Amino acid sequence: MTDTVDEVDLPYDDDASQQDKIEALEERLEVLESQNEEMRDKLLDANAENNKYQQKLERLTHENKKLKQSPLFVATVQELTDDGVIIKQHGNNQEAITEVTDEMRDDLEPDSRVAVNNSLSIVKSLEDETDVRARVMEVEESPEVTYQDIGGIEDQLEEVRETVEMPLKNPDMFEEVGIEPPSGVLLHGPPGTGKTMLAKAVANQTDATFIKMAGSELVHKFIGEGAKLVRDLFELARQHEPSVLFIDEIDAIAAKRTDSKTSGDAEVQRTMMQLLSEMDGFEERGEIRIIAATNRFDMLDRAILRPGRFDRLIEVPKPDIEGREQIFKIHTRKMNLDEELDFAQLADMTGEASGADVKAVCTEAGMFAIRDDRTEVRMQDFLDAWDKIQAEDEEEDISRTFA
Numbered sequence: 461m462t463d464t465v466d467e468v469d470l471p472y473d474d475d476a477s478q479q480d481k482i483e484a485l486e487e488r489l490e491v492l493e494s495q496n497e498e499m500r501d502k503l504l505d506a507n508a509e510n511n512k513y514q515q516k517l518e519r520l521t522h523e524n525k526k527l528k529q530s531p532l533f534v535a536t537v538q539e540l541t542d543d544g545v546i547i548k549q550h551g552n553n554q555e556a557i558t559e560v561t562d563e564m565r566d567d568l569e570p571d572s573r574v575a576v577n578n579s580l581s582i583v584k585s586l587e588d589e590t591d592v593r594a595r596v597m598e599v600e601e602s603p604e605v606t607y608q609d610i611g612g613i614e615d616q617l618e619e620v621r622e623t624v625e626m627p628l629k630n631p632d633m634f635e636e637v638g639i640e641p642p643s644g645v646l647l648h649g650p651p652g653t654g655k656t657m658l659a660k661a662v663a664n665q666t667d668a669t670f671i672k673m674a675g676s677e678l679v680h681k682f683i684g685e686g687a688k689l690v691r692d693l694f695e696l697a698r699q700h701e702p703s704v705l706f707i708d709e710i711d712a713i714a715a716k717r718t719d720s721k722t723s724g725d726a727e728v729q730r731t732m733m734q735l736l737s738e739m740d741g742f743e744e745r746g747e748i749r750i751i752a753a754t755n756r757f758d759m760l761d762r763a764i765l766r767p768g769r770f771d772r773l774i775e776v777p778k779p780d781i782e783g784r785e786q787i788f789k790i791h792t793r794k795m796n797l798d799e800e801l802d803f804a805q806l807a808d809m810t811g812e813a814s815g816a817d818v819k820a821v822c823t824e825a826g827m828f829a830i831r832d833d834r835t836e837v838r839m840q841d842f843l844d845a846w847d848k849i850q851a852e853d854e855e856e857d858i859s860r861t862f863a
């Protein structure tokens with residue numbers, strides 16, 4: 461192989477006859493030709509092989525791309541063991557053990573979120589939980605709702621101010637008197653009665669950041685991550701001090717324990733335990749106030765109502781006739797109204813309406829005026845609006861009954 465032309469040693473002795481020299485050279489030529497042939501064959505084979513590998517490489521690159529493009533599932537790393545990484549898939553809570561490259565392993569730690577493919581191999585490690593937070597936690601630096609926007613629930617408003625606003629504005633007073641302010645306030649009552657508004661208004665009044673998280677989203681959309689999200693939620697509240705942490709639909713996390721032992725229940729339990737431990741370990745509460753809300757007070761696990769947790773219960777009922785009148789006045793403040801409008805009659809006729817219903821009537825009345833090409837809203841528009849909303853509610857009730 462390494463022979464170069466200069467190094468070729470001649471296949472005859474110097475003193476050989478001319479004829480012998482020719483024969484020897486011809487013999488050598490023949491050998492070289494056959495060797496050359498052989499090498500050319502090998503080269504062709506190698507080229508063919510190379511082609512084959514090239515195609516394989518292309519196929520694998522394509523496959524790799526496809527794997528990364530096809531929908532991936534989200535999972536959370538549970539543990540890094542010598543046998544592989546234990547992951548738990550979101551949505552179905554399925555646990556699996558999967559192998560990863562050393563580089564990927566360096567990137568992972570328990571609680572990391574990862575994307576996995578159909579065969580549960582980890583394809584990539586996902587960004588921090590900030591995106592998850594953004595999806596479930598609503599953060600408002602200073603909500604616009606004020607106490608003047610809330611009607612018909614003066615006593616409740618007063619109580620919220622006393623238990624949430626005072627400790628935020630005047631923590632020293634509690635210290636001087638020598639009592640602990642209530643740690644959590646639980647607002648309970650029918651939907652649309654102003655519970656969220658109360659929490660927002662108090663955050664506004666105290667210049668606190670309003671952080672909202674819905675219990676149902678926590679346990680249904682992010683199965684497997686509930687406990688972690690609760691931790692994140694409190695962390696977020698600490699970062700934004702002073703803050704009002706509003707947990708809506710707390711019944712989704714803190715429902716009474718049932719006998720069934722489904723994994724969903726276990727997950728909800730874990731989320732609730734995390735919430736309780738965050739509340740219990742909350743020493744310096746001055747700057748963070750916790751308000752929770754529920755429409756299903758009867759369903760709550762009593763553990764959540766123990767002293768030091770949500771120990772101040774405030775019922776927020778549907779407004780009475782005077783309350784409705786006030787709420788009508790609030791929601792029509794910016795409307796161009798006919799002078800004849802009779803608020804007392806509106807309040808009287810909207811018997812079972814919640815604050816949210818009253819607001820809907822006002823908006824709908826405005827729509828009736830617009831349809832009629834008017835800018836002034838009349839009593840008849842409100843009457844039509846109330847009829848329409850009642851009819852819609854009935855339809856909803858019927859479809860719920862038959863659902």
Ligand SMILES: Nc1ncnc2c1ncn2[C@@H]1O[C@H](COP(=O)(O)OP(=O)(O)OP(=O)(O)O)[C@@H](O)[C@H]1O
Nearest residue numbers: 609610611651652653654655656657787815816819
């Ligand atoms: N007491 C009220 N005064 C004025 N407006 C109200 C009142 N209650 C409800 N509303 C109107 O209804 C909307 C919904 O109310 P809010 O979200 O505060 O109710 P909620 O009790 O938190 O309801 P849910 O239990 O369904 O979360 C408010 O944005 C507001 O426009």
